[in-house]
Amino acid sequence: MTEIVFTKAYFTKSAPSIRECPPENGYEVAFAGRSNAGKSSAINALTNQKLARTSKTPGRTQLINFFNLSDTQRLVDLPGYGYAKVSREQKEKWQRDLSEYLQKRQSLQGLILLMDIRHPLQEFDTTMLNWAVRGNMPVHILLTKADKLSRMQANNSLFAVQKQLKLMKLGNEISVQCFSALKNTGIDDLKHKLQSWLAPEQSEQSAEDSTAE
Numbered sequence: 001m002t003e004i005v006f007t008k009a010y011f012t013k014s015a016p017s018i019r020e021c022p023p024e025n026g027y028e029v030a031f032a033g034r035s036n037a038g039k040s041s042a043i044n045a046l047t048n049q050k051l052a053r054t055s056k057t058p059g060r061t062q063l064i065n066f067f068n069l070s071d072t073q074r075l076v077d078l079p080g081y082g083y084a085k086v087s088r089e090q091k092e093k094w095q096r097d098l099s100e101y102l103q104k105r106q107s108l109q110g111l112i113l114l115m116d117i118r119h120p121l122q123e124f125d126t127t128m129l130n131w132a133v134r135g136n137m138p139v140h141i142l143l144t145k146a147d148k149l150s151r152m153q154a155n156n157s158l159f160a161v162q163k164q165l166k167l168m169k170l171g172n173e174i175s176v177q178c179f180s181a182l183k184n185t186g187i188d189d190l191k192h193k194l195q196s197w198l199a200p201e202q203s204e205q206s207a208e209d210s211t212a213e
Contacts, residue, residue: 004069004195009047012074014063018100021064024107026072027198032098033114034124035080038144038181042114043067043077045181046190052077062094064101073198076108081124098128103135109197110138112190117143117157117178121164129170140193142179142186154178 015021033039040052051067065077078101079094102111111132115125120143132139143161146154161176175193179186 002199004073004191004198006046006069006191006194007048009049009051009067009069009075011051011065012068013066015066016063017097018064018104021101021105022066022074024105026070026074026107027109027200028066028074028076028105028107029110029112029194029197030076030078030101030108031112031114032078032128033080033142033144034116034122037080037114037116039077039080039114041181042112042142042144042179042190043075045184045187046194047075062090064097069198074107075194095127099131102128102131102137108137109200110140110193112140112142112194114142114144114179115161117146117149117154120157120161126168129168129174133170133173137173138197139174140190141174141176142190143176144179144181146178146185147180147183 013022031039031043043052044050047067052065062079064079067075067077069075078098081091081094081098102108111128113125113128113132115121120141129139131137141161143154143158149157155178158176158178165174165176177186177189179190
């Protein structure tokens with residue numbers, strides 16, 4: 001199986017809505033989260049470059065930003081939401097755009113949803129999960145900033161989120177892991193998940209080969 005080289009990612013386009021997105025050839029995975037969840041930092045840690053803009057002012061990402069890994073594989077940085085000092089009208093527009101993108105974008109293979117491990121499953125997070133479920137979209141949750149907690153505290157938070165997802169009856173299509181962009185904790189697990197989504201044919205072939213053996 002050909003491994004994706006995430007360090008080769010490069011910026012290609014910013015789109016204000018789904019209508020301005022690139023053509024739907026190949027596969028893409030989107031990153032979403034509240035404006036203080038560390039989304040840009042996670043993308044930069046994954047690609048080992050300053051690909052996504054980080055800012056001390058939450059909510060700077062207001063466009064859908066596309067980064068190519070190859071001609072047929074893309075990472076997508078969705079607008080952050082939660083603490084941006086913008087009008088209610090603008091926030092409502094973001095919500096409409098995000099909902100439309102998640103439910104109608106045919107090349108979208110999965111959603112990476114980032115949450116601060118100290119404040120998981122906020123209202124916006126559950127809204128995103130519900131949108132994804134309605135669109136039959138698999139979700140992988142990154143509990144970010146795990147370096148802020150001890151290993152025991154981080155594991156307790158992980159177990160609590162998994163339990164809550166089961167109570168919400170969302171456990172089947174949603175996986176969860178701890179993550180720290182600062183310490184590179186969980187990078188390999190994230191890469192493995194992205195590999196399975198962005199190269200599904202190769203992943204299926206690899207599984208078949210393992211079964212045959």
